[in-house]
Each structure stands twice: as structure tokens, then as C-alpha cells.
Amino acid sequence: MKTRSTFFRKTKDSLMRAFSGFATSMALVLMAWVIFTIVREGHSSISAELFLNASKPFGEVGGGIANALLGTVMITAGAAALALPPALAAGIWLAEFGKDSLLARAARFTVNVMMGVPSVIVGLFAYGVLVTTTGHFSGFAGSFALAILMFPVVVRTTEDQFSGIGDALRESLLALGASRARSTLTVIWRAARSGVVTGVLLAVARVSGETAPLLFTALFADTWPTSYFSGPTPSAPVLITSYTMDSPFESMHRIGWSAALAMAVILLAVNITARYFGAKRAAKRK
Amino acid sequence: MRRILDTDTAFRWFCKAGAIVGLAVAIALVAVILKESMLALRTAGFSLVFSAEWNPADGSFGAAGALAGTAATTLLAxxxxxxxxxxxxxxVNAAPPNVAVPVAHALDLLAAIPSVIYGMWGLFVLCPLLQSVLSRFGIEYTGFGLVPSSLVLALMVLPYVSAVMRDVLAQTPVxxxxxxxxxxxxxxxxxxxVVARSRKAGLLGxxxxxxxRALGETMAVxxxxxxxxxxxTGLLDGCTTIAATLANDFAEADGxxxxxxxxxxxxxxxxEFAIQATTIPLIGRRSRK
Incomplete structure (x- = not known):
């Protein structure tokens, strides 16, 4: 065995300690830099009009982002409405009934694989399913795509939260004469609720910032989102894309930055609140 | 007295249906992508992967460039x-809790920022910066391509990798x-x-x-x-990736x-399927997202 001098070993140890501190601060500095840039570039054109007016067609000066924000809310809410019922059901089934059956293992594997499917691919799929068959782009097709992205995340959190509850609770409920359905929906759900809600909020926040799938489904429109089921629907992420990457105009860049700032503030707020309450409840339960 | 369909059975079937919906959607996804790509597979065949001639206007669809760009940006990132x-x-694992917890939360928040915002930051901050730094050394650079793509990808991937590694390392017996x-x-x-060696599988996961994540990231790239x-062919070259080509070309594409x-x-x-299928056994079931 080769011997290493103590000096060399200690130096290496201190270097590595320094590197781990450096790596962490670098990640944090980069994050601060990104956020600082959004605030610096975005704050100047934040105004009441921005949040009250619809966007104007390409090249026209002015206009707001209210239609895009409303469209994002509609598309995300639609996605949640589509994804939550089957996802919660599937999560409950995996934890309470499916356990280690063949179907449960297959479903669990599928959910894990779906977590890794890139959002562009889901966009392609939604296009193939809803846009080619109905013949038009729509906000609903966007919701469908985002729902598929949400589904595996919600299934996983739900299963984790429900299977984290001890069997003693289930057994006492059964001993009292409650049916499985009743005990799951009333008592066990209450015990799992805070974790599930946190997970759902994080999943909703995550998909609401997705852009790629919407380019294949909801597209964009400079109108209020009145044709959610039958026509292109504006959304904030797509507005940001078309106002920055696809536009040479400084005035449009400004609006794009403001939209980015608005999105970032909302998403970070949702994330922090969800995590804060999730952590607080978890600490209380211990 | 026995009812034909009691609520308990109905509830059980409803939940099972949720799981089946998931399976069905996954199968449909693969089927639809396959079905829609048949035409190209028949007309372009293997040149789709082996040719680097991508010129939709005269019908040449060789995506070797996009494949190489995807591989290069992902590896560099x-x-x-x-x-x-x-x-x-x-x-994070070594720091005292009053430092570790806020830092861990901050790193997790890095993953909460939408990818368009990283893209904007790259376009308006990183690319001009690279361009001006390199021009100081007398190197002519557009600012776009492999370098900024992999830098932005690295920044986006970092919180995910770090979070999983944190969990993996935390499971080491004290x-x-x-x-x-x-x-x-x-x-x-x-x-x-000692620790990294005993947790090799998890770290690889x-x-x-x-x-x-890096392979499939679209907007930022x-x-x-x-x-x-x-x-x-060089670090300073422009590039594209599969995901970026999809998002960029799709609106004008037909046939x-x-x-x-x-x-x-x-x-x-x-x-992605191959990656997921090898990852799942490596890290087992993770409790976090």
C-alpha cells in the first residue's frame, strides 16, 4: 500500500472543503444573478396598465400582459382539473390497494418513466392527439399536455404520503367497522393531506412555467383568452418567448422582462409558501 | 343484505381506474409518436440519423447535427x-442545520424558475458577456452555440443532481x-x-x-x-439540439x-426511456421530487 504524507492528505482535505463551499456559493451567486437580472430589467415597465391590458399585435408599441396571465391561469387550472382526479386516485390505489401486484408495479414503473419524458415530447403527443384530430390549436390542448406532465408528479407524492402513514391507523379504523373507502377518504386522507397539498401546489407551479408544450398546442394570440376550447390561447411563457427571442424591438423586450418578473415572483411565492407549510406540518407531526 | 355495487368496491375500482389511465396515456404517447413518424421513417430512413444535411425546403432531413449537438451540450453541461x-x-450535508436548511431550500428554488427565464438570461446576459470577454482576447465569437447552451444547462441541471446526491449521501450509515x-x-x-464508494449506485443515479433533464431541455437551449x-466541430460553433429543433421548426412544418x-x-x-429504465433500479424509489 502506498503511503501518503500527512501534509498532502491534510492539504487535500482543506482544498476539498474549500471547493465544496465554493461550489455552493457559486450556485447561489448564479441564482442571485439570474433573479437580479429579472428584477433590474423587469421592474421599470411594471405598471397597472401592464396587468390590465391585453397584448398588442407584433410591432405595435405598448400593450399589456393581462391576457397572457389570464390564459396561463386558465390553461393551468384546466390541466389541474384534468390531471388531479386520476392522479390522486392512482396514488391512493398504489398505496392502499395495489401494493406489490403486477399492475401496481407496472403503473409505478410507468409513472417513473413519465417523470422523465421531456415536455417537448408531451407537446408533440398533445398535438398528435388533440390538434390534428380537432383541426385547430386550443388552450384545452395545452391543458391536456400540462396535465400529462403533472400526472406522474402528483401520483408519486400521493403514494408517498399515503404509504407513509402507519398501518395501525388503518387497522383501528377497520376494527371500528369503517369500510376501506370510508377510512381512506376521511381519516387517512386527513393525515396525508398537508403533504399531498404541498406536492400538488409544487406540481401546479412547475407546469405553469412550461413553454415548450404550449408551442405545439395553445400557441399564442393577442386577444383575451375567449376561445379556450377552440382557438389559440395566450400564455405568459409563450409571450415571454415571442417578445424576447423572436423580437428585435427593445420595447417588446421590456414587456417580456416584466412578464418574466411577474412569473418569477408568483412562482417563487407559491414555492416558498408550499414548502414552508409542508415543512411546518411535517415538523408538527413528528 | 348485499348490494350489487357497494361504495367500497366502487371506490376501489375508481382508484384502480386512475392507475390504468396512467398506463394507457403512456402507451398512447408512444403509439402516437410512432404513428406520426412513420412517413419520415419510410421516406428518409436511416439518413435521418446518419446524414447531417437538414434542409426541409428540398426534402433532406438528416438530423446528425442535432444529435451531435444534443450529445455535446449534454456532456459538457x-x-x-x-x-x-x-x-x-x-x-449541505456537513453544514450545521441553520446554514444547511436555507441553502438547501435556495438550491431547490433554483429548480422552480421556468426554463424560458434561464433562456432569456442566457440570451441577454450570458451570450453578450461571452462575446465581449472573448473579443478582448481577439477572438471573434457570435456568443451563441455550444458554450452558452452547456453553461445554461449546467446551471439548470445542478439543483436536481445536487438534491438527489444529498438524499443519497444522507442515507449513509453514520x-x-x-x-x-x-x-x-x-x-x-x-x-x-468510503462514503462515495459505498453509494456509487445512487450517485450514478x-x-x-x-x-x-439535460437531454430533454428545450427552451433554455x-x-x-x-x-x-x-x-x-469546435467549442465556439453554433449548434442545435433535438428538443430545440422540435420547438423551432414545428410551427412551419408540414408533411x-x-x-x-x-x-x-x-x-x-x-x-429518455433507456435512461429512466437504468436509473430507477439505481436509486430505488425517491421520496422527493
Whole structure:
């Protein structure tokens, strides 16, 4: 065995300690830099009009982002409405009934694989399913795509939260004469609720910032989102894309930055609140 | 008295239906992508992967450039992100809770920022910066291509890899670390020679998670890659990736072009499937997202 001098070993140890501190601060500095840039570039054109007016067609000066924000809310809410019922059901089934059956293992594997499917691919799929068959782009097709992205995340959190509850609770409920359905929906759900809600909020926040799938489904429109089921629907992420990457105009860049700032503030707020309450409840339960 | 359908059975079936919906959607996804890409597979065939001639206007659909760009940006991003993610995970696990918890939360929030915003930051901050720094050394650079793409990807992948590594390392039995320190290891030796070795599978799984995310990331790369469909030959070249090509071309595509894009999506999907299928046994079931 080769011997290493103590000096060399200690130096290496201190270097590595320094590197781990450096790596962490670098990640944090980069994050601060990104956020600082959004605030610096975005704050100047934040105004009441921005949040009250619809966007104007390409090249026209002015206009707001209210239609895009409303469209994002509609598309995300639609996605949640589509994804939550089957996802919660599937999560409950995996934890309470499916356990280690063949179907449960297959479903669990599928959910894990779906977590890794890139959002562009889901966009392609939604296009193939809803846009080619109905013949038009729509906000609903966007919701469908985002729902598929949400589904595996919600299934996983739900299963984790429900299977984290001890069997003693289930057994006492059964001993009292409650049916499985009743005990799951009333008592066990209450015990799992805070974790599930946190997970759902994080999943909703995550998909609401997705852009790629919407380019294949909801597209964009400079109108209020009145044709959610039958026509292109504006959304904030797509507005940001078309106002920055696809536009040479400084005035449009400004609006794009403001939209980015608005999105970032909302998403970070949702994330922090969800995590804060999730952590607080978890600490209380211990 | 026995009812034909009691609520208990109905509830059980409703929940089971949820799981079946998931399976059905996954199968439908593969089927639709395959079906839509048949046309391109029949007309372009293997030239889809082996030719680097991407010119939809005269019907040549060789995506070797996009494939090479995807591979290059992903590898470069991981080369930068993985050591930093590992070091950051060590830092968080070793720091006292009043430092570790806020830092861990901040790193998690890095993953909450939408990818368009990273793209904008790359386009308006990183690309001009690279351009001006290199021009100071007398190098003419557009600012777009492999370098900014992999930098932005590295930044986006870092929180995911670091979070999984943190979990993996935290599962190490304390006795293992204590024994290593007990026989005279320094902290780093205990970490690298003992803990990392015993957690090899999990750490590899964390890297695979990063690999999967980097391969499929679309918007951030689209903003800064430059959209060059040729195979990149140098670090300063412009490039494109499969995902960026999909998002960029799809709106104007029809016929074989559109089908070729579906075929590219299929290739990406196959890669992601392979990655997920190898990752799941490596890290087992993770409790966090």
C-alpha cells in the first residue's frame, strides 16, 4: 500500500472543503444573478396598465400582459382539473390497494418513466392527439399536455404520503367497522393531506412555467383568452418567448422582462409558501 | 343484505381506474409518436440519423447535427454540473442545520424558475458577456452555440443532481463515516474513499437524472444555441439540439418535415426511456421530487 504524507492528505482535505463551499456559493451567486437580472430589467415597465391590458399585435408599441396571465391561469387550472382526479386516485390505489401486484408495479414503473419524458415530447403527443384530430390549436390542448406532465408528479407524492402513514391507523379504523373507502377518504386522507397539498401546489407551479408544450398546442394570440376550447390561447411563457427571442424591438423586450418578473415572483411565492407549510406540518407531526 | 355495487368496491375500482389511465396515456404517447413518424421513417430512413444535411425546403432531413449537438451540450453541461453538484451536496450535508436548511431550500428554488427565464438570461446576459470577454482576447465569437447552451444547462441541471446526491449521501450509515474517521481518514478521505464508494449506485443515479433533464431541455437551449443544424466541430460553433429543433421548426412544418420532427421526438423518447429504465433500479424509489 502506498503511503501518503500527512501534509498532502491534510492539504487535500482543506482544498476539498474549500471547493465544496465554493461550489455552493457559486450556485447561489448564479441564482442571485439570474433573479437580479429579472428584477433590474423587469421592474421599470411594471405598471397597472401592464396587468390590465391585453397584448398588442407584433410591432405595435405598448400593450399589456393581462391576457397572457389570464390564459396561463386558465390553461393551468384546466390541466389541474384534468390531471388531479386520476392522479390522486392512482396514488391512493398504489398505496392502499395495489401494493406489490403486477399492475401496481407496472403503473409505478410507468409513472417513473413519465417523470422523465421531456415536455417537448408531451407537446408533440398533445398535438398528435388533440390538434390534428380537432383541426385547430386550443388552450384545452395545452391543458391536456400540462396535465400529462403533472400526472406522474402528483401520483408519486400521493403514494408517498399515503404509504407513509402507519398501518395501525388503518387497522383501528377497520376494527371500528369503517369500510376501506370510508377510512381512506376521511381519516387517512386527513393525515396525508398537508403533504399531498404541498406536492400538488409544487406540481401546479412547475407546469405553469412550461413553454415548450404550449408551442405545439395553445400557441399564442393577442386577444383575451375567449376561445379556450377552440382557438389559440395566450400564455405568459409563450409571450415571454415571442417578445424576447423572436423580437428585435427593445420595447417588446421590456414587456417580456416584466412578464418574466411577474412569473418569477408568483412562482417563487407559491414555492416558498408550499414548502414552508409542508415543512411546518411535517415538523408538527413528528 | 348485499348490494350489487357497494361504495367500497366502487371506490376501489375508481382508484384502480386512475392507475390504468396512467398506463394507457403512456402507451398512447408512444403509439402516437410512432404513428406520426412513420412517413419520415419510410421516406428518409436511416439518413435521418446518419446524414447531417437538414434542409426541409428540398426534402433532406438528416438530423446528425442535432444529435451531435444534443450529445455535446449534454456532456459538457454534466462535466460542469456534476462536480459542483457533488460538492454542494457535501456542503449541505456537513453544514450545521441553520446554514444547511436555507441553502438547501435556495438550491431547490433554483429548480422552480421556468426554463424560458434561464433562456432569456442566457440570451441577454450570458451570450453578450461571452462575446465581449472573448473579443478582448481577439477572438471573434457570435456568443451563441455550444458554450452558452452547456453553461445554461449546467446551471439548470445542478439543483436536481445536487438534491438527489444529498438524499443519497444522507442515507449513509453514520457508523460508516465514524469508522472511517476512527481509522484516521481525513473528512475528504472518509467522503470520497468510503462514503462515495459505498453509494456509487445512487450517485450514478443522480447523474443519470441530470442527464435525462439535460437531454430533454428545450427552451433554455433554443434561446442560446444559435440554431445551426450542422455538426459542431469546435467549442465556439453554433449548434442545435433535438428538443430545440422540435420547438423551432414545428410551427412551419408540414408533411414529411413534420413527420421527421415526430421521428426526432421518438429518438429522444427512446433515449429518455433507456435512461429512466437504468436509473430507477439505481436509486430505488425517491421520496422527493
Amino acid at each position: 454534466l462535466l460542469m454540473a456534476v462536480p459542483l453538484a457533488f460538492a454542494a451536496a457535501l456542503f 457508523a460508516l463515516v465514524e469508522s472511517a474517521m476512527g481509522v484516521g481518514c481525513t473528512r475528504w478521505e472518509a467522503t470520497w474513499d 443522480a447523474i443519470m437524472i441530470g442527464l435525462g 433554443l434561446f442560446v444555441c444559435g440554431g445551426v443544424s450542422a455538426i459542431p 414529411v418535415h413534420k413527420s421527421a420532427l415526430f421521428a426526432l421526438g421518438g429518438i429522444l423518447l427512446a433515449f
